[in-house]
Amino acid sequence: VDLSTKVAGLSLPNLLFNASGVCCQTEADLKLMIESESGSLITKSATYEYREGNPSPRYLPLPSGLGSINSMGLPNEGYEYYLNFAKNYDYSSKKPLFISLSGLSLADNVKMCEAFVAADLPCVLEVNFSCPNVPGKPQLGYDMEAMENALNVLAPLIKKPFGVKLPPYFDIAHFDTAAAIFNKFDNLVYVTCINSVGNGLAIDFETESALIKPKDGFGGLGGLMVLNTALANVNAFYRRLPTKQVIGVGGVTSGKEVFLHVLAGASAVQIGTTLKEEGPTVFARINKELTDIMIAKGYKSLDEFRGKVKTL
Numbered sequence: 648v649d650l651s652t653k654v655a656g657l658s659l660p661n662l663l664f665n666a667s668g669v670c671c672q673t674e675a676d677l678k679l680m681i682e683s684e685s686g687s688l689i690t691k692s693a694t695y696e697y698r699e700g701n702p703s704p705r706y707l708p709l710p711s712g713l714g715s716i717n718s719m720g721l722p723n724e725g726y727e728y729y730l731n732f733a734k735n736y737d738y739s740s741k742k743p744l745f746i747s748l749s750g751l752s753l754a755d756n757v758k759m760c761e762a763f764v765a766a767d768l769p770c771v772l773e774v775n776f777s778c779p780n781v782p783g784k785p786q787l788g789y790d791m792e793a794m795e796n797a798l799n800v801l802a803p804l805i806k807k808p809f810g811v812k813l814p815p816y817f818d819i820a821h822f823d824t825a826a827a828i829f830n831k832f833d834n835l836v837y838v839t840c841i842n843s844v845g846n847g848l849a850i851d852f853e854t855e856s857a858l859i860k861p862k863d864g865f866g867g868l869g870g871l872m873v874l875n876t877a878l879a880n881v882n883a884f885y886r887r888l889p890t891k892q893v894i895g896v897g898g899v900t901s902g903k904e905v906f907l908h909v910l911a912g913a914s915a916v917q918i919g920t921t922l923k924e925e926g927p928t929v930f931a932r933i934n935k936e937l938t939d940i941m942i943a944k945g946y947k948s949l950d951e952f953r954g955k956v957k958t959l
């Protein structure tokens with residue numbers, strides 16, 4: 648069976664790659680991604696300057712085994728590190744490179760985009776509209792007017808095809824409003840749904856304490872528990888953005904959830920919590936599981952069932 652796919656005009660040998668933030672902050676992390684069986688890789692969301700991020704413990708898998716909580720606080724090497732990585736990347740390799748940018752201000756996003764546009768590299772830029780763990784900063788993705796203003800500035804600046812990383816939405820009117828904004832920008836060619844479900848709270852029963860240190864224990868939720876919210880966001884935007892693509896992320900623990908993301912409309916699928924817990928061998932495992940599912944169901948390619956979720 649054929650697990651290959653295209654996103655933003657680039658060919659991926661298979662549809663799986665890392666969720667931004669996991670296994671992608673340093674060159675050593677990114678090398679592991681390059682050597683893995685992933686079909687692509689995306690860098691940790693970059694800010695203009697280097698950031699240490701929040702105090703630890705700032706990421707934990709949940710005792711329930713159903714997911715994870717994180718309040719990393721945008722730790723990253725600073726955008727020039729990732730620009731340098733992108734300049735030295737081997738674009739003749741099978742794996743396309745995605746670069747995530749998460750400026751702390753529109754001005755920072757403009758400066759970072761200008762630098763990448765000037766470098767004129769084959770990598771694809773993705774603007775992170777939801778970075779739920781920078782205290783005092785609202786999520787851009789939840790401020791529709793600010794999101795449109797940002798796109799009015801960034802889309803013309805980036806010129807080439809680019810994507811945005813979105814927080815989960817939970818209201819049909821928000822899907823409608825957000826999609827109407829995205830449909831105004833032709834070179835916004837894909838959306839990645841979902842970022843972590845913001846500001847969950849994990850409490851330890853024995854110690855009666857929050858699990859993570861930052862923000863009184865509040866942090867973004869990931870893993871199996873967010874699967875159904877992720878599938879809804881993938882399908883909501885798949886239905887509302889007919890000329891664009893959706894990258895699905897959220898709740899992938901096996902080939903089964905990847906299959907469901909593609910049924911919901913995903914062109915590619917990212918793995919976060921399960922990659923963090925299992926390591927980059929997860930890509931070989933899940934590619935095999937998806938292959939077995941497609942054989943069992945009689946599908947030869949992803950196109951045969953992408954977006955074909957039935958309704959009753």
Ligand SMILES: O=C(O)c1[nH]c(=O)[nH]c(=O)c1Cl
Nearest residue numbers: 719720721777778780843867
């Ligand atoms: O705290 C983080 O670094 C973080 N954590 C997330 O779960 N999503 C993001 O987009 C970011 Cl930027």
